[in-house]
Amino acid sequence: MQKKISPAAAITGSIALPGDKSISHRYAMIAAIAEGETRISNYSTGADCHSTLGCVRALGIEVEGAGTELVIRGRGLDGLRAPAADLDAGNSGSTIRMLSGILAAQPFLSRIFGDESLSRRPMQRIMKPLAEMGAKIAARDGKFPPLTIEGAPLHAIEYALPVPSAQVKTCVLFAGLFADGETVVVEPVRSRDHTEIALREFGADLAVERQRITLAGRPKLIGRPLIVPSDLSSAAFFLVAALLVPGSRLSIRNVGLNPTRSALLDFLAGMGAKIRIPELESINGELSGEIQVEHSHLRGGTISGALTAALIDEIPVLAVLGAATEEGITVRDAAELRIKETDRIQTVAGNLRRMGVQAEELPDGLVVPGRQKFHAAELDSYGDHRIAMAFAVAALRAEGDSVIREAEAASVSFPEFWETLGGISG
Numbered sequence: 001m002q003k004k005i006s007p008a009a010a011i012t013g014s015i016a017l018p019g020d021k022s023i024s025h026r027y028a029m030i031a032a033i034a035e036g037e038t039r040i041s042n043y044s045t046g047a048d049c050h051s052t053l054g055c056v057r058a059l060g061i062e063v064e065g066a067g068t069e070l071v072i073r074g075r076g077l078d079g080l081r082a083p084a085a086d087l088d089a090g091n092s093g094s095t096i097r098m099l100s101g102i103l104a105a106q107p108f109l110s111r112i113f114g115d116e117s118l119s120r121r122p123m124q125r126i127m128k129p130l131a132e133m134g135a136k137i138a139a140r141d142g143k144f145p146p147l148t149i150e151g152a153p154l155h156a157i158e159y160a161l162p163v164p165s166a167q168v169k170t171c172v173l174f175a176g177l178f179a180d181g182e183t184v185v186v187e188p189v190r191s192r193d194h195t196e197i198a199l200r201e202f203g204a205d206l207a208v209e210r211q212r213i214t215l216a217g218r219p220k221l222i223g224r225p226l227i228v229p230s231d232l233s234s235a236a237f238f239l240v241a242a243l244l245v246p247g248s249r250l251s252i253r254n255v256g257l258n259p260t261r262s263a264l265l266d267f268l269a270g271m272g273a274k275i276r277i278p279e280l281e282s283i284n285g286e287l288s289g290e291i292q293v294e295h296s297h298l299r300g301g302t303i304s305g306a307l308t309a310a311l312i313d314e315i316p317v318l319a320v321l322g323a324a325t326e327e328g329i330t331v332r333d334a335a336e337l338r339i340k341e342t343d344r345i346q347t348v349a350g351n352l353r354r355m356g357v358q359a360e361e362l363p364d365g366l367v368v369p370g371r372q373k374f375h376a377a378e379l380d381s382y383g384d385h386r387i388a389m390a391f392a393v394a395a396l397r398a399e400g401d402s403v404i405r406e407a408e409a410a411s412v413s414f415p416e417f418w419e420t421l422g423g424i425s426g
């Protein structure tokens with residue numbers, strides 16, 4: 001599917017977005033191994049989170065509802081059933097990496113696979129700790145999906161993550177739920193903590209001391225009602241659209257503002273963005289609130305070190321924004337971007353150049369000089385949802401009509417993206 005994007009006069013209105021992808025995955029997986037019913041409201045509409053639901057169903061868990069309102073009937077830590085067929089994680093790194101932590105503890109063999117992009121993403125990062133805990137996992141060429149997981153009674157370990165990754169942290173903590181004793185995960189920098197918050201909501205015993213998380217094994221997890229806030233990483237596209245296009249004024253309701261995710265807002269505000277959050281509330285341990293944003297002149301900035309890890313999903317759209325700032329945006333310490341759904345350093349730089357925007361690729365990042373103009377162009381998503389959406393935003397500021405090829409990729413996290421964009425950009 002191709003999408004034609006015309007330049008926008010202004011981005012205005014008040015919008016609501018789908019539920020947070022990271023939180024939705026975690027709620028569905030934990031609900032499956034909790035006892036009793038979990039009602040989830042505002043579950044993500046993204047294909048990734050539906051891959052998780054498909055896997056949970058294939059493991060013998062009843063999931064009622066197909067939209068954003070779900071009831072998951074958990075069967076407890078020992079209630080999953082051997083799947084009749086291979087588990088399909090689709091495009092979802094979170095599904096395969098996090099669910100593997102649960103599969104590793106099951107008294108049955110499972111095989112989990114994904115699409116072409118997922119089949120190129122590295123899995124040693126979860127295979128190593130799970131093997132240390134006692135599971136046997138085989139992968140294509142020793143590192144890529146499909147994974148064949150021979151579950152076993154697991155033992156607790158202390159594991160220092162070599163790279164910051166909330167998916168790997170979650171995988172080890174999920175495995176630790178089934179192990180006797182205390183599982184400890186030590187992070188190099190603090191990554192998103194939705195797993196820790198969600199596990200506590202379900203009743204797990206978990207202690208967090210800076211970057212060290214200690215989880216007691218074999219907790220009694222109890223199903224409960226949960227509400228998913230809207231996804232800040234999806235909101236990022238509209239925030240940047242409003243910042244880029246003169247005359248814009250936008251409000252985004254009920255967005256997840258967990259402090260381990262909201263570095264985006266601090267970074268934008270630090271460059272001079274006019275962003276307001278009138279009030280915050282806490283639901284199920286997660287902060288959320290309305291974000292108000294208006295077009296702003298931005299200085300530009302550098303994303304490196306721990307900030308890179310905190311902004312990892314937002315870097316494509318921030319690189320786009322960089323071209324319209326005074327001093328540009330430099331991204332460093334972001335080699336992880338090369339192993340996302342696409343090599344996002346290459347796909348971002350390639351599309352920027354097609355728009356006549358200068359961008360220098362570094363082994364671990366990008367330099368996008370400021371004060372540049374976007375020219376209309378034919379752009380590719382390369383099948384990557386965040387690339388499709390980042391360049392739809394860039395196209396709003398171009399001087400003519402642009403085209404995004406394989407625009408359907410946006411559905412991986414945000415099926416309503418094109419409709420929502422149309423509604424606020426005239």
Ligand code: S3P
Nearest residue numbers: 022094164165166167168312313
């Ligand atoms: C996620 C963690 C990040 C992020 C991904 C979602 C999560 O991946 O890029 O979109 O929900 O835990 P890594 O764990 O690979 O950093």
